[in-house]
Amino acid sequence: MSPLLRVEGVSRYFGGVAAVNKVSFELAPGEIVGLIGPNGAGKTTLVNLVTGVLRPSAGRVWFEGADVTAQRPWQASRRGLARTFQIVQPFPQMTVLENVAAGALFGGGAASRPEAEDVAMEFLEFVGLAPLAERSAMSLTLPSRKRLELAKSLAMRPKVLLLDEVNAGLNSAEIGAAIELIRQIAARGVTIMLIEHLMKVVFSLCDRLLVLHHGELIAQGDPRAVASDPAVVKAYLGSKYAAQEQQVGAGPVDAADPVDTPSGGGHD
Amino acid sequence: MKSSISSVRRPRRQGLVWFVPLAIALALVPLFFNNYYAQQATFVCMYAALALSWNVIGGFTGYPSFSTAAFVGLGAYAGAILQNAGMPMMLAWVAATAVTALFAAVLGYAILRMKGHYFAIGSIAIVESMRLLASSWSSLTGGGEGLNLPIFPGGPDHAGRVFFYAMFVVMIVAAMMSLWLDRSRLGFGLRCVQQNEDAADMVGVNVNASKIAAFVLSALFCGTTGAISASWVSYISPPDAFSILMTLKVPVMALLGGAGTVLGPVLGALVFVLVEQTLMSRFLDYSQAMLGVIIVFLIFFLPGGLLGAGLFERLSGRLARLRRASA
Amino acid sequence: MFLDPQILANGLMLGALYACIAVGFSLVWGVLNVINMMHGSLIILSGYLTFFAWLHLKVNPFLMLLVVSPLLFAFGYALQYGLINRVVSRPVLTTLTLTFGLDMILYNLMNVVFEATPRRITLDLGSLSMGDVVLPNDRLFAMFLALGLTLLLFWVMRTSRAGRAIVAVRMDRDAAALMGIPIRQVYAMTFAIGALMAGACGVLLAITFPVTTNISGLLLGKAFVVCVIGGLGSVPGALVGGLALGLIESYTGTWWGPQTAVLLGFVLMIVLLMTRPTGLLGKAGYE
Numbered sequence: 001m002s003p004l005l006r007v008e009g010v011s012r013y014f015g016g017v018a019a020v021n022k023v024s025f026e027l028a029p030g031e032i033v034g035l036i037g038p039n040g041a042g043k044t045t046l047v048n049l050v051t052g053v054l055r056p057s058a059g060r061v062w063f064e065g066a067d068v069t070a071q072r073p074w075q076a077s078r079r080g081l082a083r084t085f086q087i088v089q090p091f092p093q094m095t096v097l098e099n100v101a102a103g104a105l106f107g108g109g110a111a112s113r114p115e116a117e118d119v120a121m122e123f124l125e126f127v128g129l130a131p132l133a134e135r136s137a138m139s140l141t142l143p144s145r146k147r148l149e150l151a152k153s154l155a156m157r158p159k160v161l162l163l164d165e166v167n168a169g170l171n172s173a174e175i176g177a178a179i180e181l182i183r184q185i186a187a188r189g190v191t192i193m194l195i196e197h198l199m200k201v202v203f204s205l206c207d208r209l210l211v212l213h214h215g216e217l218i219a220q221g222d223p224r225a226v227a228s229d230p231a232v233v234k235a236y237l238g239s240k241y242a243a244q245e246q247q248v249g250a251g252p253v254d255a256a257d258p259v260d261t262p263s264g265g266g267h268d
Numbered sequence: 269m270k271s272s273i274s275s276v277r278r279p280r281r282q283g284l285v286w287f288v289p290l291a292i293a294l295a296l297v298p299l300f301f302n303n304y305y306a307q308q309a310t311f312v313c314m315y316a317a318l319a320l321s322w323n324v325i326g327g328f329t330g331y332p333s334f335s336t337a338a339f340v341g342l343g344a345y346a347g348a349i350l351q352n353a354g355m356p357m358m359l360a361w362v363a364a365t366a367v368t369a370l371f372a373a374v375l376g377y378a379i380l381r382m383k384g385h386y387f388a389i390g391s392i393a394i395v396e397s398m399r400l401l402a403s404s405w406s407s408l409t410g411g412g413e414g415l416n417l418p419i420f421p422g423g424p425d426h427a428g429r430v431f432f433y434a435m436f437v438v439m440i441v442a443a444m445m446s447l448w449l450d451r452s453r454l455g456f457g458l459r460c461v462q463q464n465e466d467a468a469d470m471v472g473v474n475v476n477a478s479k480i481a482a483f484v485l486s487a488l489f490c491g492t493t494g495a496i497s498a499s500w501v502s503y504i505s506p507p508d509a510f511s512i513l514m515t516l517k518v519p520v521m522a523l524l525g526g527a528g529t530v531l532g533p534v535l536g537a538l539v540f541v542l543v544e545q546t547l548m549s550r551f552l553d554y555s556q557a558m559l560g561v562i563i564v565f566l567i568f569f570l571p572g573g574l575l576g577a578g579l580f581e582r583l584s585g586r587l588a589r590l591r592r593a594s595a
Numbered sequence: 596m597f598l599d600p601q602i603l604a605n606g607l608m609l610g611a612l613y614a615c616i617a618v619g620f621s622l623v624w625g626v627l628n629v630i631n632m633m634h635g636s637l638i639i640l641s642g643y644l645t646f647f648a649w650l651h652l653k654v655n656p657f658l659m660l661l662v663v664s665p666l667l668f669a670f671g672y673a674l675q676y677g678l679i680n681r682v683v684s685r686p687v688l689t690t691l692t693l694t695f696g697l698d699m700i701l702y703n704l705m706n707v708v709f710e711a712t713p714r715r716i717t718l719d720l721g722s723l724s725m726g727d728v729v730l731p732n733d734r735l736f737a738m739f740l741a742l743g744l745t746l747l748l749f750w751v752m753r754t755s756r757a758g759r760a761i762v763a764v765r766m767d768r769d770a771a772a773l774m775g776i777p778i779r780q781v782y783a784m785t786f787a788i789g790a791l792m793a794g795a796c797g798v799l800l801a802i803t804f805p806v807t808t809n810i811s812g813l814l815l816g817k818a819f820v821v822c823v824i825g826g827l828g829s830v831p832g833a834l835v836g837g838l839a840l841g842l843i844e845s846y847t848g849t850w851w852g853p854q855t856a857v858l859l860g861f862v863l864m865i866v867l868l869m870t871r872p873t874g875l876l877g878k879a880g881y882e
Contacts, residue, residue, distance in 0.1 A: 077472040091463035107472030332688040390868045400858040557703035563696025
């Protein structure tokens with residue numbers, strides 16, 4: 001099957017430092033792919049490059065066979081390339097419904113505002129926010145804001161959805177609900193790329209993993225295989241620990257747990 | 269499911285309830301009162317059109333623009349020059365509107381990438397630059413001496429009526445634009461930009477194009493108004509056409525009525541002109557200071573404007589507190 | 596033509612005054628994020644105070660620096676603490692409109708009390724001639740005082756406790772608050788220093804130019820342009836911006852007339868706003 005999204009040797013430099021360096025990967029339709037890596041690895045920068053927030057210093061981005069390297073964010077969302085933010089970005093003084101309707105109207109191509117509100121209501125029900133439709137976005141709790149962000153992206157009717165740490169700052173019950181929600185989104189045929197720190201989430205959802213370290217793609221493939229890749233263990237825990245692991249032969253899955261702290265910080 | 273959707277959709281408070289009677293009352297002024305009142309009614313219409321226009325960029329979009337006088341002045345000069353070149357008056361007004369819109373599109377492309385204070389300063393600087401240009405470019409603008417226009421025939425009463433109805437029509441059209449914008453896709457996009465520009469970009473709003481469109485809409489009727497008032501006064505000069513005072517008065521009117529509300533700016537313009545006439549004509553020496561006091565009062569006691577969100581709520585809240593205190 | 600020493604000298608004298616005019620304005624803008632539309636009128640106010648003290652009380656205008664500056668400091672502190680602090684976190688439009696409203700009140704009152712007729716102090720201090728170049732001594736003194744005061748402010752900002760607190764608030768307000776810096780007082784202090792600098796400028800202006808309310812808008816315009824050229828909230832920025840504008844106006848004024856010189860200043864400002872909104876020196880700040 002031809003890839004939906006193809007990233008080809010994409011780099012981005014900030015004052016001589018490569019935040020993302022010659023990264024190439026593809027997303028096939030219907031996949032759920034996890035993008036992992038230590039803080040500062042360049043994960044969010046990569047998402048920004050794919051969605052037009054930043055322009056790559058080198059390389060190309062292809063979406064549905066078209067070169068979209070030079071696109072602006074609004075063009076990306078109209079094409080069906082939606083994303084959520086690590087730090088949620090609502091329209092604070094609009095209602096929850098209006099927030100989602102904006103996504104449906106502009107990104108999702110709804111024909112009119114009433115139609116956009118119908119679509120919005122549908123997705124609010126999907127994420128379980130329908131009872132709060134008339135509340136102002138500002139008044140929502142963090143988990144609800146994350147759901148709002150999700151509903152807004154979904155209302156854009158994306159083909160590819162890039163989720164940037166949707167679980168950061170949530171407690172474990174909320175995370176369980178979020179996993180279920182992501183699974184349902186995938187079941188609707190949306191291809192998903194997930195930036196995630198929590199291995200639990202990654203392993204329960206992803207078909208495939210990409211590992212970024214110092215801006216470079218150091219491994220990709222089956223989640224279990226990637227997680228036991230020595231280069232990945234080294235990236236997360238340092239070479240000394242990795243050598244120990246090799247000797248003891250313990251599963252790197254558990255070894256990766258210390259870095260599971262749900263970080264809400266915007267380091268990368 | 270359909271019912272749940274329609275139940276959450278609130279009716280929009282657009283303000284037609286008071287706007288229509290107000291407009292009718294205004295339209296009747298020149299028929300029943302003398303020329304002085306017709307003149308004041310013309311000012312109300314003019315400032316209402318200007319404040320409605322400013323509201324598109326300053327209220328809907330949230331960009332603190334102080335370019336109003338640049339557009340008014342440009343419209344005035346374009347209209348005057350074309351009329352002096354032999355173009356019929358009405359046609360000159362339309363042409364001046366087009367010139368102003370074009371200018372706003374080009375200018376918007378350049379300055380709308382600035383934000384906050386920088387945009388505010390840039391937009392004031394445009395007014396100053398235009399004024400200086402108008403006083404230096406003597407061959408076209410008559411320089412500091414200004415330009416005379418042909419005096420409208422038929423006596424002052426007749427002329428007063430003609431110019432009143434011209435301004436009245438501009439106000440009505442500007443109000444219709446406002447009403448349309450409030451329901452339109454563009455208007456919704458502008459409100460998104462006002463709330464969070466990056467998020468607007470992310471949901472698919474073409475932010476740059478929308479902002480330029482808003483800037484052009486905010487300039488359009490300023491151009492018409494400028495051209496009409498040039499014909500009305502039949503003389504223009506750089507400091508009158510590109511007046512810094514006007515460029516700040518108009519946003520104050522919009523704030524007074526409620527920035528971002530659909531028709532609030534009309535109310536703001538009406539109240540402002542009435543206050544200006546009653547107070548300031550009596551204390552001529554202190555007219556500017558009074559305007560200053562109004563501004564300070566507005567900011568501390570009426571931050572949302574007369575129609576803005578919060579006023580009624582706050583008033584009723586205060587009443588409730590009073591009632592509780594007395595009980 | 597470029598090397599005509601008279602034009603150069605005029606430009607430098609003008610530039611030093613511009614730097615002094617802009618530095619207080621820039622400080623307030625940079626730290627409080629408030630555009631003080633009253634800045635021009637504050638300068639004129641102290642200019643009038645200096646003039647009338649000279650006319651009626653025969654006070655040496657240079658001495659008035661020690662009287663007028665503290666007066667304006669107190670005025671600025673009270674204004675910020677009592678009024679502007681209440682709306683300081685509201686959007687640009689609100690704070691700008693408020694200071695503009697206050698400016699209208701002050702401007703109007705000055706017009707009524709002092710009348711707009713230009714007033715001029717005549718000191719007859721003679722002039723310094725070097726070859727073809729003639730430098731009036733009053734302007735020369737004013738220039739050195741303007742530079743001196745600007746550098747003094749720089750030094751105070753770097754070394755004093757209040758200065759460091761202001762810099763800290765400018766860099767990160769929330770972090771500064773967590774460190775126990777009283778934000779409201781720092782804001783009031785900043786605005787007061789801005790007013791003090793305006794006061795000092797007013798004195799120097801009264802010595803070198805006729806004082807009239809008509810030029811308060813012009814002075815404000817200069818402050819804008821200098822800030823944008825040099826960058827916000829930094830003393831070196833105001834110095835560079837002020838001197839640059841003084842030289843530009845002096846040269847273009849001689850070649851194409853004063854109006855073109857002012858126009859060029861605005862055009863330069865607009866172009867810089869679009870291309871380099873942090874000014875020529877970037878975000879140097881007071882550190």
